[in-house]
Structures are given as structure tokens and as C-alpha cells.
Amino acid sequence: MGGTGKTPHVEYLIRLLSTQYAVATLSRGYKRLTHGYISTFTTELPINALTIGDEPMQFHTHFPALPVAVCEKRKIGIESLLSENKNLDIILLDDAFQHLAVQCGFNIVLTEFASPYFHDFPMPAGNLREFRTAAKSADIIIVTKSPCNLSLAESEKYQENFTKQKKKSIFFTTYLYENPQPITARAQEVPLHKNSPILLLTGIANPAPLQQELSKQFSNIELITFNDHHLFTAKDIHLLQQKYDETGDKNTVIMTTEKDACRLLTNETKKRVSLLPIFSIPIKVEFLFEKELLFNQIIQDYVGKN
Numbered sequence: 001m002g003g004t005g006k007t008p009h010v011e012y013l014i015r016l017l018s019t020q021y022a023v024a025t026l027s028r029g030y031k032r033l034t035h036g037y038i039s040t041f042t043t044e045l046p047i048n049a050l051t052i053g054d055e056p057m058q059f060h061t062h063f064p065a066l067p068v069a070v071c072e073k074r075k076i077g078i079e080s081l082l083s084e085n086k087n088l089d090i091i092l093l094d095d096a097f098q099h100l101a102v103q104c105g106f107n108i109v110l111t112e113f114a115s116p117y118f119h120d121f122p123m124p125a126g127n128l129r130e131f132r133t134a135a136k137s138a139d140i141i142i143v144t145k146s147p148c149n150l151s152l153a154e155s156e157k158y159q160e161n162f163t164k165q166k167k168k169s170i171f172f173t174t175y176l177y178e179n180p181q182p183i184t185a186r187a188q189e190v191p192l193h194k195n196s197p198i199l200l201l202t203g204i205a206n207p208a209p210l211q212q213e214l215s216k217q218f219s220n221i222e223l224i225t226f227n228d229h230h231l232f233t234a235k236d237i238h239l240l241q242q243k244y245d246e247t248g249d250k251n252t253v254i255m256t257t258e259k260d261a262c263r264l265l266t267n268e269t270k271k272r273v274s275l276l277p278i279f280s281i282p283i284k285v286e287f288l289f290e291k292e293l294l295f296n297q298i299i300q301d302y303v304g305k306n
Contacts, residue, residue: 001123001128001205001217003110003112003206004110004112005110005144006094006110006143006171007058007059007094008058008183008283008285009060009108009144009177010025011058011062011285012284012285014092016296017163018063018066020087020090020092021297023091023092024068024090025056025066025091026069026071026074026077026078026081026091026252027070027094028071028074028093029052029070030049030058031054031229032052032280033071033231034050035072037070037080038051038052038069038078038243039069040052040060040068041085046267048262052068054071056299058258058259058262063094067081073101074093074099074102074156074289075101078102084271097109097134097138100171102263104304105125105302106140107138108138108140108142108272109135109141109142110141110142111135111141113143113172115241116161119161127135128250133164135162135164136165140166140295141169141170142172142173143158143169143172146172146173146174147174148286148288150172152289170277171294172288173212173285174282174286175283179282180255180279180280180281181279181280181282182279183264183276183280184238184273184275184278184280185274186274186278187193187276187278187279190277191251192253195218196218196251196252196253197220197247197249197253198218198249198253198255199224199243199253199254200221200223200224200225200255201226201254201260202223202260203226203227203229203230203232203259206227207223210281218297230263231266232260232263232264235267236269236271237272237273240276241276244276254278255278256278256279256280257281257283258280258282258287259279261280
């Protein structure tokens with residue numbers, strides 16, 4: 001039901017493949033306020049999280065030269081992308097494993113280290129959209145958000161739970177949290193140091209790993225949480241402003257994820273947000289146990305042959 005880290009892994013694949021191939025992404029566009037097929041290359045609508053969704057907006061922000069499309073019916077989305085982009089080589093479908101109308105050539109399933117699918121159940125008893133046995137259709141399984149200090153012996157033990165998977169198709173990844181980046185002019189005026197008061201604003205499935213990582217750098221963090229994919233309103237920003245004012249400390253800053261930043265900077269809220277010192281925290285995927293080259297080779301071999 002989400003929270004496994006699809007977005008940074010799709011971005012990893014974009015970086016891997018886009019230097020050699022013509023790549024596009026296709027998503028549902030969850031929580032957007034529009035319907036039907038929309039492409040960043042052809043739409044006349046303003047491109048933001050409200051029109052295409054927060055995750056596609058993040059793709060568009062990081063890779064503006066790539067077609068980023070959304071469509072509830074992925075078959076229609078694929079046909080539309082191919083019609084508009086005659087030289088397209090690859091379409092990366094974000095979150096389409098259960099979309100039976102499309103026969104994908106290569107399937108990657110992500111499962112979070114702390115909440116693996118093999119210990120979970122289908123809704124409503126658990127967080128799975130289908131039975132665990134569906135994972136046997138995956139070409140690769142990636143265990144995401146793994147501890148960076150995970151030992152090889154521990155990973156071998158963990159892999160025993162994947163009874164239907166070949167070990168060579170199981171990978172462990174972790175997040176690399178990069179330095180906070182100012183996304184408002186006000187943020188550029190505030191220096192960051194260990195004792196900086198931090199308001200951590202999140203609208204993601206599981207903010208705990210991010211909070212734990214920031215606690216290594218900052219000693220004063222207050223978490224403000226919303227539901228996953230929450231569309232921030234002017235009222236939300238007003239309450240955030242009040243929370244900021246209540247700290248009474250001009251060195252207080254607001255930190256958030258890149259995905260949340262996409263939803264903060266919509267036309268409705270951008271003017272108010274610009275008055276606050278807000279930083280976003282970029283993340284990248286790192287493969288454990290020096291398996292990055294093997295993963296890359298598997299992907300590149302498939303693409304090269306097809």
C-alpha cells in the first residue's frame with residue numbers, strides 16, 4: 001500500500017538508462033486533481049503536484065527533458081506516450097505491478113526491510129494489495145531502506161524468507177540522505193548548525209527513517225505529520241506559520257522531503273510558503289554489498305535485448 005521507496009528507485013533507473021536510451025515515466029498520478037492522460041510534453045495545464053501528482057512532479061523537476069506522463073489506465077497512457085514520442089525506447093511504470101491490463105517486460109518488486117511482504121497480509125488484515133505468492137512474478141526483488149550497516153550474514157539469513165526467488169535476483173538498498181537544500185529565499189538566509197530548531201514537516205507513509213537520520217545531525221527536532229500524499233492547503237500553511245512563530249527563535253527552520261516540497265510549491269500555497277525558511281532533503285539509492293554493478297548489468301542486458 002505504499003512507503004517502500006518507489007520514487008527514488010525509479011529515479012535511479014532513469015539515471016542509469018537515460019544517457020543511452022529515450023526514457024519516459026508513466027504513473028497513475030495519485031491524489032492529483034485532474035483525470036485522464038496528461039504528459040508534461042504536451043499539456044497546456046500548469047505542471048505541478050495538483051495536475052500530475054507529487055511523485056511525477058518530482059520526476060519532472062529532476063529530469064525536465066524526459067516525458068513524464070500520468071494516466072489511470074496505463075494501457076491508454078502507454079499508447080499515448082508512444083504516439084507522441086516516436087523514438088521512445090523505454091517506459092518506466094511507477095507502481096503498476098497489479099495493473100493487469102499491461103504486460104510489463106520486466107518487473108521489480110520493492111519491499112521495505114522493516115515491513116517485508118513475507119510477514120504481511122492482504123488488506124484489510126495487512127498492507128498488501130494481493131497475496132504474497134504474486135511476488136513470484138517479479139524478475140527482481142529489492143529490499144529497500146535496509147540498515148546501512150547490515151552484515152552479509154544477516155542479509156543471507158533474511159533471504160531465506162524469499163522461498164520462491166533465486167538469490168541472484170534479490171538486492172538490498174539503503175538511502176543516502178544528502179545535505180538539506182534551501183527551497184525558499186528565506187531559507188538561504190538562515191545558517192544551519194547542530195542546535196538549529198527543526199520543524200520536520202512530512203506527508204509520507206513512514207517519516208521515522210528520515211527523522212532518525214536527521215537526529216544524527218540536529219539535536220532539536222519536532223515532527224509535524226500529515227497523511228501520505230497530503231495536498232497542503234492555505235490553511236495548512238497558515239498553521240505551519242503559527243507553529244514556526246511559536247518557537248520564537250529566528251534560527252528555526254522547516255525541513256521536508258522532496259516529494260512534500262512538490263506539494264508545498266503549488267500555486268495555491270507558493271506565496272505563503274516563500275515567506276518561511278524551508279529546506280528539502282534529497283535522497284539517493286545505494287546498493288549494499290557492492291551489488292550495484294550486477295543490478296545495472298541485469299537491467300542493461302534486458303533493455304539491450306528487447
